[in-house]
Amino acid sequence: MKEFNLLGTPLLATTYNELAANCQAWARGSVCVSMEFANTQIVTMRRHEPDFLETTSAYDYFIPDGMPLIWCLNRAGAGLQDRVYGPTFMREFLSKAPKEYTHYLLGGSAESGVRIQELFKKLNPGIRFVGGFHGKCRVDGMLDGKAEQEVMAELGRLSPDFIWVGFGTPKQQAWTKLHKHLIKRGVILTVGFAFDVNAGMKPDAPLWMQRLGLTWVFRLLSEPRRLATRYAKYNFLFLWYLLWDGMRGRAVKEGR
Numbered sequence: 535m536k537e538f539n540l541l542g543t544p545l546l547a548t549t550y551n552e553l554a555a556n557c558q559a560w561a562r563g564s565v566c567v568s569m570e571f572a573n574t575q576i577v578t579m580r581r582h583e584p585d586f587l588e589t590t591s592a593y594d595y596f597i598p599d600g601m602p603l604i605w606c607l608n609r610a611g612a613g614l615q616d617r618v619y620g621p622t623f624m625r626e627f628l629s630k631a632p633k634e635y636t637h638y639l640l641g642g643s644a645e646s647g648v649r650i651q652e653l654f655k656k657l658n659p660g661i662r663f664v665g666g667f668h669g670k671c672r673v674d675g676m677l678d679g680k681a682e683q684e685v686m687a688e689l690g691r692l693s694p695d696f697i698w699v700g701f702g703t704p705k706q707q708a709w710t711k712l713h714k715h716l717i718k719r720g721v722i723l724t725v726g727f728a729f730d731v732n733a734g735m736k737p738d739a740p741l742w743m744q745r746l747g748l749t750w751v752f753r754l755l756s757e758p759r760r761l762a763t764r765y766a767k768y769n770f771l772f773l774w775y776l777l778w779d780g781m782r783g784r785a786v787k788e789g790r
Contacts, residue, residue, distance in 0.1 A: 535547060535548050535552065535556070536612070536788060536789070537788075537789035538607045538610050538612055538786055538787065538788055538789055539786065539787050539788075539789045540577060540603060540606050540607065540785065540786045541577050541578070541580075541581045541772075541775050541776065541779060541785065541786075542577075542580060542581050542587075543572060543576070543577045543580050543581070543596050544596060544789050545572065545577075545596050545597070545598045545603060545607060546595050546596060546597055546598070547598075547607060547612040547613075547614055548597065548618060549614070549615075549616070549618065550616075550618055550622070550623060550626055553597065553618055553623065554623075554626070554627050554630075557569075557627070557696070557721050557723075558632075558635065560721050561635060561695040561696060561719075561720055561721050562695075563719065564718075564719055565718075565719060566714055566715075566717040566718065566719055566720055566721075566722065567594050567595070567720075567721050567722070568592060568593045568594050568595075568710050568714050568721075568722040568723075568724075569593065569594065569595045569596075569597055569721065569722065569723050569724070570590060570593045570595070570596050570597065570707065570710075570724050571597045571599040571618070571619070571620035571623070571723070571724065571725055571726075571728075572596040572597060572598060572599055572600075572603070573599045573600035573603070573750075574600050574602050574603065574750075574768065574769065574772045575703070575764070575765075575768040575772075576590075576596070576599075576703065577603065577772065578768045578771045578772040578775065579703075579704075579768065581771075581775050582771055582775070586704060586707070588711075589704065589707050589708055589711045590707050590711070591711070592710050592711040592714045592715075593707075593710065597618050597620075597623075598614075598617055598618065599617055599618065599619055599620050600617060600747065600749070600750075601617055601744070601745070601746070601747035601749075602747050602772070603617065604616070604617045605747070606776070606785070606786050607786065609786065610786045610787060610788055611788065619744065619749075620723075620725040620726065620727065620728045621725070621727060621728035621731040621732060621738060623725075623728075624698065624723070624725050624728040624732055625728075625732050628650075628654045628657075628658065628661060628732075629654065629657045629658050630658065631658060631661055631696075632660070633660030633661065633662060635662070635695040635696065636662045636663075636664045636692070636694045636695050636696070637661065637662065637663050637664065637694060637695070637696045637697075637698065638663070638664060638665050638666060638689065638692065638694035638696070638697045638698070639651075639663065639665075639666035639667075639668070639698050639700070639729075640666065640667050640685070640697055640698065640699045640700070640701075640709075641667075641668065641671065641698075641699050641700030641701040641702075641706065641729060642668055642700040642729035642730065642733070643668055643735075644668040645733070645735070646668070646700075646729050646730060646733035646735055647666050647668045647729075647733075649733035649734060649735070650729065650732055650733050651663050653732065653733070653734075664692050664694055665688055665689075665692055665694070667681060667685045667688075669681050671701040671705045671706070671708075671709055672705070673704065673705060673708060674708055674712070675705065675707075675708030675709040675710075675711060675712035675713070676712065677709075686713065686716060689717060690716075690717075690718075693718065693719060693720065694720055695720050695721065696720060696721050696723065697717070697720060697721070697722045697723070698723055698725055698728075698729075699722060699723065699724045699725065700724075700725055700726055700727075700728060700729035700730075701724075701726070702726045702727075703726060706724040706726060707724060710722055710724060727753075736756070737752075737756060738752070739751075739752035739753070740752070750765055750769070
């Protein structure tokens with residue numbers, strides 16, 4: 535798999551099937567691997583906010599989650615047909631996961647945790663959810679009260695193959711930065727919105743909007759008060775940095 539550096543973020547040129555196969559291989563390794571499903575907001579925050587860049591330095595891989603990122607990578611020769619969208623990857627991966635792998639749900643509401651387990655146990659009767667936590671995570675990545683010690687002790691005891699993290703940005707990235715070095719093995723996947731989508735608690739954009747890179751428009755119309763300021767800021771900054779770096783010939787380039 536090749537990486538392409540876009541505005542300072544190394545994005546992995548991959549597909550759903552290729553990433554799934556690699557995740558299963560990483561889960562059998564002796565180290566902890568962390569993955570971020572990065573959209574234009576994540577890429578822009580890493581470029582614009584030094585603190586967030588430092589927070590996300592704990593990640594091993596950044597997966598291009600948004601179609602605008604795919605268009606940029608393809609200009610550099612990536613040859614990708616589609617993005618690897620976090621909610622879709624979570625759904626497809628859990629629907630087909632072999633029974634020997636174990637899963638831990640970290641984040642989201644208690645109701646979303648129940649719904650996710652019920653859904654995927656129907657779709658994939660052999661799937662093994664071994665634990666979860668659905669309380670609060672602070673902006674610094676710490677869990678509230680006794681949960682901080684209890685969850686880490688449980689993760690150490692259960693040693694799940696996959697830890698699905700859905701605290702939302704920037705909490706889930708802060709949690710990963712703070713705790714990754716304490717987790718001996720397995721794969722951390724920060725998927726945020728994927729919890730609510732797959733639990734059926736929030737709608738997702740129709741496929742035609744997703745293919746046109748308009749997922750953000752659908753989400754904005756669904757939650758205007760929460761998302762309007764965020765999208766206005768980071769969409770503008772993404773285009774600005776893309777133009778600025780593009781004029782210097784360094785917006786996107788092939789990495790390793």
